[in-house]
Amino acid sequence: MSFPLSDYIVEIVDCLHATAPYTEKGHPLIRTTDIQNGRLLLEQTMRVSDETYETWTQRSVPQEGDLVMAREAPVGAVGIVPKNVNVCLGQRTVQIIPERDKIYPKYLLYALTHAKTQRLIERYTVGSTVKRINVRDILKLKIPFHLPDLETQKEIGDKIYLYDEKIQLNKNLMMQFEEYTQLLFRKWFVDFNFPNKQGESYKEHGGEMIEVGGKLIPKGWRSVKFKELFSFEKGVMPNEVFIENYGAKKAYLTIEFLEEGKGQFTNEQPNLLESRDLDILMVMDGSRSGKVFTAIDGYVGSTLAKIVPKEEIYRDVGYMFLKSRERAISNRTTGSAVPHTSKSYVNSLVLNLPEDKSKLSAFAEKFSVIREKISLLQKENVLLSETRDLLIHKLIK
Numbered sequence: 001m002s003f004p005l006s007d008y009i010v011e012i013v014d015c016l017h018a019t020a021p022y023t024e025k026g027h028p029l030i031r032t033t034d035i036q037n038g039r040l041l042l043e044q045t046m047r048v049s050d051e052t053y054e055t056w057t058q059r060s061v062p063q064e065g066d067l068v069m070a071r072e073a074p075v076g077a078v079g080i081v082p083k084n085v086n087v088c089l090g091q092r093t094v095q096i097i098p099e100r101d102k103i104y105p106k107y108l109l110y111a112l113t114h115a116k117t118q119r120l121i122e123r124y125t126v127g128s129t130v131k132r133i134n135v136r137d138i139l140k141l142k143i144p145f146h147l148p149d150l151e152t153q154k155e156i157g158d159k160i161y162l163y164d165e166k167i168q169l170n171k172n173l174m175m176q177f178e179e180y181t182q183l184l185f186r187k188w189f190v191d192f193n194f195p196n197k198q199g200e201s202y203k204e205h206g207g208e209m210i211e212v213g214g215k216l217i218p219k220g221w222r223s224v225k226f227k228e229l230f231s232f233e234k235g236v237m238p239n240e241v242f243i244e245n246y247g248a249k250k251a252y253l254t255i256e257f258l259e260e261g262k263g264q265f266t267n268e269q270p271n272l273l274e275s276r277d278l279d280i281l282m283v284m285d286g287s288r289s290g291k292v293f294t295a296i297d298g299y300v301g302s303t304l305a306k307i308v309p310k311e312e313i314y315r316d317v318g319y320m321f322l323k324s325r326e327r328a329i330s331n332r333t334t335g336s337a338v339p340h341t342s343k344s345y346v347n348s349l350v351l352n353l354p355e356d357k358s359k360l361s362a363f364a365e366k367f368s369v370i371r372e373k374i375s376l377l378q379k380e381n382v383l384l385s386e387t388r389d390l391l392i393h394k395l396i397k
Helices: 050-056 105-113 115-123 150-190 255-260 312-324 326-330 343-348 357-395
Strands: 009-014 027-030 046-048 067-070 078-080 093-098 209-212 215-218 221-225 230-234 250-253 264-266 280-283 292-294 298-300 304-309 350-354
Touching (some): 027 050, 067 105, 093 105, 105 150, 150 350, 150 357, 209 221, 215 221, 250 255, 255 292, 255 357, 292 312, 292 357, 298 304, 312 326, 312 357, 350 357
Parallel strands (some): 250 298
Antiparallel strands (some): 009 093, 027 046, 209 215, 221 350, 230 304, 250 264, 280 304
């Protein structure tokens, strides 16, 4: 059984084939990289002004329940427009408008993201270097499932979507924890208003400062280059990876896995770089170079590196320091075709730390507690993503 996509949609609207001017704030512009696992990654999108939004939505204004599909890189990735968000299409994306009296948008979303449908989409791709799918070929798709009645579609779509909502809720909590720790790190290690012996803000309450390298730092602190405390260990591609986690496999940590809790798994292999909970990972290759993540138990992906502290006491402060410099690191990538994180730039960065390791340990412990909460949420999202995918296979058939 199958049903033709063209019979159940109002229209497919192609994007405006131009590069939008970005702004610091504004409406989310959905690029192909902002579509993953049935969701639009709104927290990472570029933003556009009201004027640009009006120009980019002249053909059609995406509404709640409309779908956005990537036509390349990655071909066939689909996400759904949530309520109360005004998005517009970036290049190489299309807007799919479901005919709502025939098909429930969330059901169509999961039918399109199903592995069987994705394999069909691959058959329509063209291009030797960069794979893509044309709009006319999207319209030719026949979704390889029986289409139940609308009420059943709604039950299925809403049930699966609950997992997506929980995953997003966890991601929002993780972002809030990250924001809090960054504010705390800045207060203590940049503004030097850590608690003094009386529990008051050190610098604001007259704490003694000394000059080091032309900058004032607290007395009893030191300035040290990043390379003196940390080293890079590059991840390795496994000989074999698996989509599903059967047996004694571990996560193969890619950007997708770390951001979405979804990716690949692999068996133990002697050449792989192992990671533990709360290790520091940094993207070394590609458009996300410089991005910093908290690791979970697994193996480090080939586009990532593990940042290894010379002593464990530096781990959590080092993570917070890199997160505070994430944008600067990303802006100083090397390579014209494929961006790469500049290790020399990262190694040249200077940290200011208390010389007394017991004081540093007290600071690090505070960060570690919060990072452990983030790690638990990451792991929960892995389980939620696995359950969600199993439900898609069970309920859409």
